[in-house]
Each structure stands twice: as C-alpha cells, then as structure tokens.
Amino acid sequence: xxxxxVVTSGKxxxxxxxxxxxxxxxxxxxxxxxxxxxxxxxxxxxxLIMGAERRVVYDLINVVQGDAxxxxxxxxxxxxxTLSLLPASQTRDKDALTDEGVARVIGELRExxxxxxxxSPAGIERGATLAMRHADIAVVVTNPEVSSVRDSDRIxxxxxxxxxxAEKGERLEKHLILTRYDPGRAERGEMLKIDDVxxxxxxxxxxxxxxxxxxxxxxxxxxxxxxxxxQSAPARAYADAVRRLKGxxxxxxxxxxxxxxxxxxxxxxxx
Amino acid sequence: MTSQTQTRPPIRFRGxxxxxxxxxxxxxxxxxxxxxDALARRSPAFFAGRAVILDVTALAPSRDALKDLVAxxxxxxxxxxxxxxxxxxxxxxxxxxxxxxxRPSGEVAMPGExxxxxxxxxxxxxSLMLESPVRSGQAILFxxxxxxxxxxxxxxxxxxxxxxxxxxxxxRGRAIAGAAGSPGARIFCRKFEPELLAIDxxxxxxxxxxxxxxxxxxxxxxxxxxxxxxxxx
Numbered sequence: 487x488x489x490x491x492v493v494t495s496g497k498x499x500x501x502x503x504x505x506x507x508x509x510x511x512x513x514x515x516x517x518x519x520x521x522x523x524x525x526x527x528x529x530x531x532x533x534l535i536m537g538a539e540r541r542v543v544y545d546l547i548n549v550v551q552g553d554a555x556x557x558x559x560x561x562x563x564x565x566x567x568t569l570s571l572l573p574a575s576q577t578r579d580k581d582a583l584t585d586e587g588v589a590r591v592i593g594e595l596r597e598x599x600x601x602x603x604x605x606s607p608a609g610i611e612r613g614a615t616l617a618m619r620h621a622d623i624a625v626v627v628t629n630p631e632v633s634s635v636r637d638s639d640r641i642x643x644x645x646x647x648x649x650x651x652a653e654k655g656e657r658l659e660k661h662l663i664l665t666r667y668d669p670g671r672a673e674r675g676e677m678l679k680i681d682d683v684x685x686x687x688x689x690x691x692x693x694x695x696x697x698x699x700x701x702x703x704x705x706x707x708x709x710x711x712x713x714x715x716x717q718s719a720p721a722r723a724y725a726d727a728v729r730r731l732k733g734x735x736x737x738x739x740x741x742x743x744x745x746x747x748x749x750x751x752x753x754x755x756x757x
Numbered sequence: 758m759t760s761q762t763q764t765r766p767p768i769r770f771r772g773x774x775x776x777x778x779x780x781x782x783x784x785x786x787x788x789x790x791x792x793x794d795a796l797a798r799r800s801p802a803f804f805a806g807r808a809v810i811l812d813v814t815a816l817a818p819s820r821d822a823l824k825d826l827v828a829x830x831x832x833x834x835x836x837x838x839x840x841x842x843x844x845x846x847x848x849x850x851x852x853x854x855x856x857x858x859x860r861p862s863g864e865v866a867m868p869g870e871x872x873x874x875x876x877x878x879x880x881x882x883x884s885l886m887l888e889s890p891v892r893s894g895q896a897i898l899f900x901x902x903x904x905x906x907x908x909x910x911x912x913x914x915x916x917x918x919x920x921x922x923x924x925x926x927x928x929r930g931r932a933i934a935g936a937a938g939s940p941g942a943r944i945f946c947r948k949f950e951p952e953l954l955a956i957d958x959x960x961x962x963x964x965x966x967x968x969x970x971x972x973x974x975x976x977x978x979x980x981x982x983x984x985x986x987x988x989x990x
Contacts, residue, residue, distance in 0.1 A: 610894075636893050639911045643892030686929070688890055688908065 488596040491603045491731075492621035494645070496637030498608030500629045501665040504701055504711070506605040507535045508724040509625070509731075511710035514569035516728065518600040521560065523572040525617035526607040527583060530574035536563065537708025538571050547575040550587030556594050565713055570599070580613035592620040610640060615648050622651065623659040623731070625692060629666050630678040635686055638662075642689060661692035663727060668697045669740055680740075693727035694740045695720045777808040777838070779859070782816050782826060790829055797833060804835045810856060814842030820849070827852060890926060891916060900937050912952060921945070931955075932977075940979045945989070949975035959984055 493506045503526075510522040524532035527547060533539040538561045544554035549572070556572075563569035572595070575582070595602045606617035618624060624645050628638040642660060651658040664683055672679045684691060695701075696719045704714035712721045719741040726736045782789045796803065811827070818826060827837055839856030840848060848855055883902035890908030891897055897904060900919040909926030916922055916930070919937030927948035935942030935957035942956055949970050954961050956979045967986060974989040 636912050639893035640913065643895045643914075646889070646892070685927075686909070686911065 488599055489601055489623060490592060490596065490621050491601065491623045491625055492606055492618040493603060493625045493627060494606035494614060494618055494641050495608065495627040495634070496610060496614075496641040497629075497634045500627050500634050501663075501695070501701075502608070502627050503531045503535050503605050504705060505625065505627050505663055505665065505695075505724070506532060506603050507710035508712045508721070509728060510536075510569060510601075510603050511563075511566060512712040512721075512725050512728040513601050513603075513731070514563070514566040515712065515716075516732070517568060518732075519568050519598070520601045520603065521570045521572060521595050521599045523595070523602060523604045524574035525583075525604050525613055527574045527613060528576065528579045529607065530576050532605050533561075533571060533573045534708060535705050536571050536710065538563070538573070539708070542573045545573045545575040546591070547578045547582045549591050550583055552587070556591065556598075565709075580607070580611065580616075583613065583616050585616070585619075588616050589620060610644060614641075615644065618645055618649050620650055621645075621658065623661065624649075625661050625663055626687070626689065627663050627665055628683060628687070630664060630672060630680075630683060632678065635678065635683055639687055642687065660689040661731075662687055662689050663693045663695060664691070665695040666697045667694050667740065669742075691738060692730055693723045694738070695723045696740055696742065777810045777859070778804070779810045779812050779841070780830075780835075781812040781814070784816060786816070786822075786826060793833065804833075808838050809835055810839050810841055810859065811837045811853070812841045817842075817844075823848075824852065884920070885918075891930065893930070909948070910946075918942070933960075934977075935979075944977040945975075947974050949973055949986075954984065954986075956984065 491509070493502050493509070495502050506522050510520050514520040522532060522536065523546065524530050525546070526532070533542055541561050544559035546559070548554035549556050549559045559572055561571045561573065563571065592602065604617045604621065607613040626638050626641060628634050645658055645660060646652050649658050662684070664680060667680070668677060671677045680691070680694060698718060698720045700715045700718040701711050701720050704711040707714055711718065712724050715721055716725070722741045729736050811830070813823060823840070823843060830837055837853045840853050841856050841859065843855060885897070885899040885902070885904045887897065887904070887906045887908070891906055891910045891914040893911040893913035896915040896917065898917045900917070902918070903920040903923065904916055904918040905923040905925070906916065907925050910916055910924055910928050910930045910932065912929040914930035915933065917933040917936050920934065920939060921942045922932045922934045922944045924932070924946035927950055928946035929950045929952065931953040932944045932946070932951060933955040934944050938957060940957040944954060944956065950972060951966065952963050954966070954977050956977065959979060959982065961984050970986055970988055975986055976989055977984065977986050979985070
C-alpha cells in the first residue's frame with residue numbers, strides 16, 4: 487500500500503524542498519519506488535534540486551487538467567532508477583490546481599509507487615492545503631527559531647482539520663524534522679533547543695538535520711544531499727529519518743561533521 | 758437680527774422610565790407599620806433616594822385612613838411619589854397624585870437578607886472539553902460556559918469562553934474569559950506565557966504581566982476593575 491507524505495512548514499525557506507529531495511533519494515536508495523511531487527506551482531524548485539530542470543516537458547498542471555498523461559510528465563532520475571519527479575508548472579499559479587484533478591493524480595501515483603512525497607508550497611493557502619489534502623503522513627519541517635515554530639504550529643492545526651484523513655476522523659501521522667540545527671548555538675541560547683521546539687509543537691521528532699555547508703553545496707549541484715554526500719552529517723540524519731519512516735527504531739542522535747584533530751583544536755577564528 | 762424666541766429651543770418632552778419600589782400595605786395597618794420599622798432598623802438608608810409608590814388596591818382605605826397612612830410614612834421619611842389603586846374620591850389636595858399602568862419587574866432585593874440562591878447559577882452549566890492542543894491560528898469560541906484544554910494553547914491561538922478557562926498545558930496565546938459578561942470568571946493554566954488575558958472585557962497584554970510569573974502555574978481573576986494574577990504553586 488503506497489504511502490503519501492506531505493512535506494510542509496508554513497514558513498518559507500526552512501528546507502521543505504531540500505528535505506523532499508533528500509528523503510526521496512534516501513528512500514529510493516533502499517530500493518523503494520518513490521515519486522517526489524512539486525506542488526509549488528509558479529515557484530517550482532524541486533526540479534533544480536533534483537537536477538532535472540532541463541528535462542521538464544509536461545508538469546503537474548498538465549496532468550491535473552488532463553492535457554498530458556501521468557507517464558508523460560514523470561521524469562525518471564538518472565542516478566536512481568526507482569526515483570521519479572513530477573514537476574510543477576512555473577508559468578501557472580496555484581488556482582490552476584483543481585480538487586478533483588489533484589485527487590485523481592494522487593490516486594494514479596499511489597498505484598505506481600511505494601512512496602509519494604509531496605513538496606508543499608509555503609503559506610496556508612490553496613496550494614498548501616491541496617498538497618496536504620490526501621496525505622497519510624505529514625513531515626513538518628521547522629527551523630529552531632520562533633517564527634518558524636509558530637508557523638509550523640499553525641500548519642499542524644490545518645493538518646488536523648483540512649486533510650481528507652482528518653475529515654474522515656482518521657489519524658494523520660505527523661512528524662517533525664528540525665533543520666539547520668547547530669548544537670553549539672542552541673547551547674549558547676542563540677537558537678531554540680530541540681526540547682523547546684518539541685514542547686511547543688508536541689509531535690514526534692523524526693530527525694534533527696544539523697546545519698551544514700553540504701546542503702547548499704548539494705542543492706547548487708542539483709543533487710539531493712543524500713546522494714551527493716551520503717556520509718555527511720545531514721545525509722546520515724536524513725537516512726535515519728527514512729529508516730524511522732519505514733518503521734525501524736533508530737536511536738535519536740544529532741550527527742556531527744567529522745573533524746580532523748586540527749579542526750577540533752581550531753574551531754573558529756577569534757573575532 | 759435674531760429674535761429672542763428663535764434662539765431658545767422649543768420645549769421638548771421626553772419619556773424616561775425608572776424602577777420604583779412599590780409598597781403594598783396589608784391590614785392590620787399597625788402590624789404592617791411595625792414590620793416596616795423593623796426593616797428600617799436593619800437598613801436605615803433603604804428608602805433614601807428611592808422612588809416609592811403606595812399600592813392600596815388590597816387595603817382599599819377610606820379617605821381619612823389613607824391620609825393617616827401617608828402621614829405615617831412621611832414621618833418615617835418615606836416619600837410617596839404616587840398612589841396606585843385608590844378610589845378617585847379618596848385623593849385630594851396635599852396628597853400624592855394617583856398613578857396607574859405600572860408593569861411588574863420582579864422583586865427588589867431586600868438588604869440584610871441572604872438571597873435564596875445565587876442568581877448566576879444556571880442549572881446544567883455547559884462546559885467544553887478539548888483533548889488536543891489549540892494550535893496557532895485556531896480560535897475556540899464557547900460563550901455558553903467554561904472551556905477546559907488538556908494540552909497547550911499556542912502562540913497565535915485564541916480561547917474565548919463565556920465562563921472560566923482551564924488550561925492543563927502552557928498558555929502561550931490569548932485567553933478571553935467571562936466573555937458573556939461574567940466578572941467572576943477566572944483563567945487557570947499550568948504554564949503561564951500568555952500573549953493576552955481578558956476577563957469580562959478587561960484585558961491585559963503580555964508586556965503588562967508580572968514577569969516573575971512566566972512559566973509558572975498561575976490563576977487570573979478580577980477584583981472590581983483590577984486584574985489580579987497569582988502563582989498557584
């Protein structure tokens with residue numbers, strides 16, 4: 487039975503698209519059939535992060551409106567045979583998405599794949615509510631920072647009221663991925679600690695992704711961090727998240743970058 | 758240019774209604790007056806400044822008896838502004854004017870007597886129980902009674918209750934109690950970090966809240982027009 491995941495946050499720029507790509511690639515590496523779907527119509531980015539921007543012909547809107555078949559729009563990843571991308575349209579806006587069309591496309595994707603990961607746009611409007619509408623699992627991406635946490639709280643409220651599962655009275659699994667976390671800065675009180683965020687949001691923690699330059703490097707290369715640098719701290723954190731999503735019990739640790747002895751001695755240049 | 762008559766506004770008649778205390782004496786009149794004296798001893802100022810109507814429908818006194826009664830009341834410093842139910846012949850010069858057409862409006866509470874039951878107490882008082890946290894952007898509106906939240910009320914969330922608000926988690930949003938006009942309503946929470954508190958329309962923002970109470974278990978209530986906060990632990 488296919489599982490539909492929505493990656494959402496409320497606030498923009500916290501790492502939804504990065505997380506979608508990283509989770510999708512990590513799941514596909516385990517042999518699962520995965521499709522990542524970009525719901526950010528008008529501001530599409532997932533194709534760039536996945537390195538597929540030059541292969542987009544048809545998009546989600548074409549399929550929703552019946553102008554193209556799903557198979558025509560799906561882009562198979564060159565590195566992983568089990569990973570596909572359904573890109574968003576850059577020239578249209580979110581009003582082009584219809585309730586029935588989205589329901590039909592998600593239904594078709596469920597038949598073809600083991601996992602469907604929907605990259606939600608920021609905000610709480612139509613695009614975001616349609617992306618979460620048919621989800622079985624929600625992954626809420628949050629930065630350790632107050633505005634991101636409050637927006638995530640708002641999104642969790644919508645997940646509990648606006649999704650198909652919530653309306654049917656069924657349980658929607660909700661998980662938290664805390665991104666851009668820096669243990670040192672959290673310790674110094676410069677960012678929220680993990681416990682503070684969990685206390686406010688009160689949903690289970692799926693992963694803590696440490697702040698790392700590997701993430702930006704991978705994005706600019708058009709390769710998910712879990713493929714581009716699988717041994718890096720963020721990639722290991724995402725890989726653990728995927729094992730937890732598949733039902734394994736994995737001890738929660740915050741992976742740190744491996745540093746040389748000199749790197750440990752000289753952490754930062756004094757101001 | 759303008760004459761005197763034009764500058765003065767025309768005389769206007771306005772209607773206005775007042776709540777009058779109606780005294781309905783019962784025979785024998787001496788005993789009734791004794792009861793009245795007992796009441797006056799308990800609360801000497803009860804009739805001061807009140808509009809008092811004398812209802813003599815049940816008594817149906819003669820003209821002289823009515824005159825004696827009014828004199829007896831005037832002696833007790835109870836001014837009579839009108840007499841209801843007296844025959845047209847029994848009132849004359851020097852007596853209060855006749856009055857009729859009054860509508861009953863319930864009992865006037867007597868001082869010194871304990872009220873039979875609290876008037877606010879509604880039988881089968883309603884309450885709303887929420888098992889899940891109230892998330893940012895959600896507003897809980899329950900003007901019928903109390904609201905109990907088993908989780909937290911997030912920053913940007915709002916709980917509006919006609920009665921009291923009980924939060925068994927952290928209060929980080931807005932709590933508006935007594936919205937149906939009950940100053941006796943209170944707010945209780947286990948972790949006190951509110952954005953705004955209000956009881957019966959009197960509100961206080963986070964900046965005006967005692968910072969030493971932050972993060973503690975706290976109750977909030979009204980004393981007259983003042984909002985009070987105190988730790989519960």
